[in-house]
Amino acid sequence: MTADRTADRFADPRQARLRERLETIRIRSEKSNSWRSSTQFLSRLINREGFVPVKTTLSREDIAFLAGARSDVIALAELGIRLLEMHQPRDAGGISSDPDNPIRRCRACMWRWPCPTYRAIDEAVDH
Numbered sequence: 009m010t011a012d013r014t015a016d017r018f019a020d021p022r023q024a025r026l027r028e029r030l031e032t033i034r035i036r037s038e039k040s041n042s043w044r045s046s047t048q049f050l051s052r053l054i055n056r057e058g059f060v061p062v063k064t065t066l067s068r069e070d071i072a073f074l075a076g077a078r079s080d081v082i083a084l085a086e087l088g089i090r091l092l093e094m095h096q097p098r099d100a101g102g103i104s105s106d107p108d109n110p111i112r113r114c115r116a117c118m119w120r121w122p123c124p125t126y127r128a129i130d131e132a133v134d135h
Contacts, residue, residue, distance in 0.1 A: 033080045040073035097121040
């Protein structure tokens, strides 16, 4: 990417701030350890009060991730929901050779449905 395109890409300080925030979340998440394999074992340890006493070694990256994980997930879920609300199909109008399946376009970006934004969200969520 040329210097001019990079400068244009981050000319808006809001865009730069948002990109930096998302990159920080991604990097922090990648550095932390996954608890996925431990959750099956831990779920069997739930006591009468509904808690699991956990004794483990956490890295600095794990603690940083856990500290912000809840708010990060909420923010990213809200972002996804807002994008889905914006990027919805609508009838493109005009004459169609197949009246039962008219051409549809995204009401936000006017790309043919499903639009690239919708497809990106769908792929990311199903990942």
